Amino acid sequence: MDSTKEVLHGIANFSADISPSFPYVNAELGGWDYDRTNQVLLLKLSDGKWITLHPHKIAIRGIKDLEEAQALLDWIKGQINDIYARRESITPRYASQAGLKVMEILKLTPMTNCKACGYATCMAYAAALREGEVSLADCPPLWEEKFREKREKLQAYLDSFGWRALDAD
Numbered sequence: 429m430d431s432t433k434e435v436l437h438g439i440a441n442f443s444a445d446i447s448p449s450f451p452y453v454n455a456e457l458g459g460w461d462y463d464r465t466n467q468v469l470l471l472k473l474s475d476g477k478w479i480t481l482h483p484h485k486i487a488i489r490g491i492k493d494l495e496e497a498q499a500l501l502d503w504i505k506g507q508i509n510d511i512y513a514r515r516e517s518i519t520p521r522y523a524s525q526a527g528l529k530v531m532e533i534l535k536l537t538p539m540t541n542c543k544a545c546g547y548a549t550c551m552a553y554a555a556a557l558r559e560g561e562v563s564l565a566d567c568p569p570l571w572e573e574k575f576r577e578k579r580e581k582l583q584a585y586l587d588s589f590g591w592r593a594l595d596a597d
C-alpha cells in the first residue's frame with residue numbers, strides 16, 4: 429500500500445494463478461479492458477476506482493485508505509471465487525468495452541448537437557457513452573422514428589463489445 433500519494437494503490441499477491449477465472453469475471457462484472465495475451469483484466473468501478481486483475485496479483489487504484497482497500501480486495505476475491513465456482517453456467521466473455529471507438533459511436537448518434545442529453549455536443553455524449561457513463565436512453569432524439577435505424581445499429585455496435593453502463597449490475 430502506497431499512502432504517500434493522493435490516489436492510493438493497493439496490491440495483493442497470490443501464489444495461485446487466478447487468470448482462468450478472467451473470462452467469467454469479465455462476463456459477470458463487465459470488464460473495461462481484457463488483454464487475453466497477457467491475461468490482464470481491468471474493471472472500472474462507478475466511483476473512480478479501478479481494479480486490475482493479473483494472474484498472481486490484484487491491484488486497486490483510487491482508494492481512500494487501508495480499510496477501503498481491504499474491503500474492495502475482500503469483495504473482488506469473493507466475486508472471483510463465486511464466479512469461478514459457477515463458471516459452467518456462465519458464457520465466457522472475451523470482448524471488452526475499451527475496443528469501442530468514439531467516432532464510430534458519434535456517427536450513429538443524431539449528430540444535431542441539440543444538448544437534450546445534457547452534453548454540449550453529440551461528440552461529448554459519444555465519449556461518455558463509450559465510458560458507460562450514460563446510456564442510449566439519455567439521448568431522447570435517438571428514440572424518434574427517424575433515428576430508429578441509427579439507434580439499432582448503435583445498440584448492436586455496443587453489444588458487440590459487451591458494453592454496459594457503469595452502474596449496471
Ligand code: SF4
Nearest residue numbers: 542543545550553567
Ligand atoms: S441528445 Fe442526442 S442528438 Fe442531442 S446532443 Fe445529445 S447525443 Fe446529440
